[in-house]
Amino acid sequence: MSAPTRILVYGVYGAGKSTLAARLAERLRLPWYPVDDLLWRPGWVEVPVAQQRSRIEEICRRDRWILDGAYHGWRDLPLGRADLVVGLDYPRWRSFGRLLRRTLRRLATGEEICNGNRESLGSVLSRDSILVWHVAAxxxxxxxxxxxxxxxxxxxxxxxxxxxxxxxxxxALP
Structure with a gap:
C-alpha cells in the first residue's frame, strides 16, 4: 500500500487517538485536524451538529488530512473519503487506565484541552464525565x-x- 493521505484514527476515549494522529501527521507530513477543536467552543459548549458536519465535510473534501475521531452526526464523511482507518482496539483496562492517568494529569496541571476548555473536578465527577463516557462507549x-x-x-x-x-x-511506515 502506498502511504495514505486521508486517515481516520478511531478508538474509544483514552485509547491514544490524538497522540497517534499527531505522530502520523509528523511522520507522513499530513495536516491533522483535532476533532475536539472542531466540536467544542469555549465553556464546553458543543458546536451544533449541522455545523460540525459542515466543518468535517470541508476537511474531507481535501486530498490530505488526518482526523482523530468520528462521531454520529458526520461519521459517514471521513469513512466515505478515507484511504485508511487506523483503529485502536485496545483492551478496556488499557484505554481506561490511559484515560484515568490523562484526566488526573489534566486536573493537576490545568492543561488546556481545546479552545480554552479544561477538565475540572466537577466535570470528572459528573454524569457527563469522560470516564463515564468511556464505560458507556x-x-x-x-x-x-x-x-x-x-x-x-x-x-x-x-x-x-x-x-x-x-x-x-x-x-515500517515510509
Whole structure:
C-alpha cells in the first residue's frame, strides 16, 4: 500500500487517538485536524451538529488530512473519503487506565484541552464525565471498528490490539 493521505484514527476515549494522529501527521507530513477543536467552543459548549458536519465535510473534501475521531452526526464523511482507518482496539483496562492517568494529569496541571476548555473536578465527577463516557462507549466503538474492518465496501481498516503492534506498524511506515 502506498502511504495514505486521508486517515481516520478511531478508538474509544483514552485509547491514544490524538497522540497517534499527531505522530502520523509528523511522520507522513499530513495536516491533522483535532476533532475536539472542531466540536467544542469555549465553556464546553458543543458546536451544533449541522455545523460540525459542515466543518468535517470541508476537511474531507481535501486530498490530505488526518482526523482523530468520528462521531454520529458526520461519521459517514471521513469513512466515505478515507484511504485508511487506523483503529485502536485496545483492551478496556488499557484505554481506561490511559484515560484515568490523562484526566488526573489534566486536573493537576490545568492543561488546556481545546479552545480554552479544561477538565475540572466537577466535570470528572459528573454524569457527563469522560470516564463515564468511556464505560458507556467502549463496546460500541469496538463493534463499530470491527464491523468497518469486515466491510469490503469501506476503506481499509487496520486494527491494533496492543501498543507494541502499533509501534511495529509505525516503524515500517515510509
Amino acid at each position: 467502549f463496546g460500541r466503538a469496538r463493534r463499530r471498528m470491527r464491523a468497518w474492518q469486515a466491510d469490503p465496501s469501506g476503506p481499509p481498516v487496520l486494527l491494533f490490539r496492543s501498543p507494541a503492534a502499533l509501534e511495529d506498524w509505525l516503524a
